Amino acid sequence: MNNLIDGLSMNIEQTNLDKLRSVFPECVSEGKLDIDKLLSLCGEYIDNDFEKYKFEWKGKADCLRLAQKRSTGTLRPCPEESVDWDTTQNLYIEGDNLEVLKLLQTAYYRKVKMIYIDPPYNTGNDFVYADDFADPMARYKEVTQQTTKSNPETMGRYHTNWLNMMYPRLRLAANLLRDDGVIFISIDDVEIDNLKKLCNEIFGEENFVAQFIWQSRQNKDNRNITGVSIDHEYVVCYTKQFGHRVFRGTDRKTEQYKNPDNDPRGPWTSANMVGLATADARPNLHYDLINPADGRNYGCPEKGWRYDRNTMNRLIQEGRIIWPDNPDGRPRKKSFLNELSDNLPGFSSVFSTGVYTNTATKEIGGLFNKYLFDFPKPVEVIKQLVSQVSNTDDIILDFFSGSATTAHAVMQLNAEDGGNRRFILVQLPELCDEKSEAYKT
Structure with missing residues (x-):
């Protein structure tokens, strides 16, 4: 109720x-944290050696304060711009995602199962979010007029600007994830x-799941001065809390399982039984294998057998x-189908082969008969991720919405499996370049 009274977003601090x-x-004590005592209780005792491994950049402390500064904004409903306003559980929010993430804290704190974002890659021409909310109206005018600048390496704060944009947003996003939540x-x-x-x-370093590789380029790029065509992008994945299976896994191919001898x-x-260890490393796996029915000796492979004598005799x-x-x-x-583990085979870290950036461009073109977005993500890429980590009633968040591929992927997956996944998308209000197809549309 306090948030309703003071008009501020959730007090994260x-x-x-x-x-x-x-x-x-x-x-x-007296409402303040004694950090030295906290460290000592965790076995970390203060000494005079301040030289330690840490990740620092100019503006980091200000970013943390900015992330935890309470917002006085509010989300204004737009039923006239909505579809099925009275029944939909999906949200598409237009606004600066830092402010929106603050406003989402109260209603969605630790309720989101999956976050997918496709932020600016910092190529030098990306939009750079300048976070200064001293004058919200001036800030809004700046955003809607697109009076922003690029981020060239020559300005001296190339990586710093990007880090200052990402850090507070990821801090706030982490609060929204459930304990079993996943971010891509x-x-x-x-x-x-x-x-x-x-x-x-x-x-947390221990919560790193994988660095996926997606082959995003179909045709070779001959413009690179090094002579290397960079054909891939990454999808970095972290979980909120270590200790659970994050990915469902790849569907098994069971067509090779037959029963030609009517085995009950x-x-x-049939499965290979050849081992992987030398005689020096595993002498107990090196022996001649003899068929007791006819005495035929099949010898011993160079790397031995996969099972020791006792296990082999039992088989x-x-x-x-x-x-x-x-x-x-x-x-x-003989490996039987009914002996397979409930855990499916692992999801490959090299994924979505045969689906490229130009696949997404064609998808957008098919919807609008025009190419309206630069470098959109294909629906299949995000749909695979959503299907791997979410259940049918989970909440999916994307606060760099772009072409809204995440919404498309969630709705398509729901249509396929009868799910009721909900999405929350956030996009900065942007004016289109007057020369672009999007502006003309």
């Missing part, structure tokens, strides 16, 4: 202090190193060894 007080009450961030080579350091600090244990496929007794007619052949094992 006080919320964090209350959390610490509930666990370490002795570290809070698209990026390229320019800021991949800084992004991972940033996420290590915000989400059901369909099976023989269970009738699970397939003996080849050719003495030079290798015996194999």
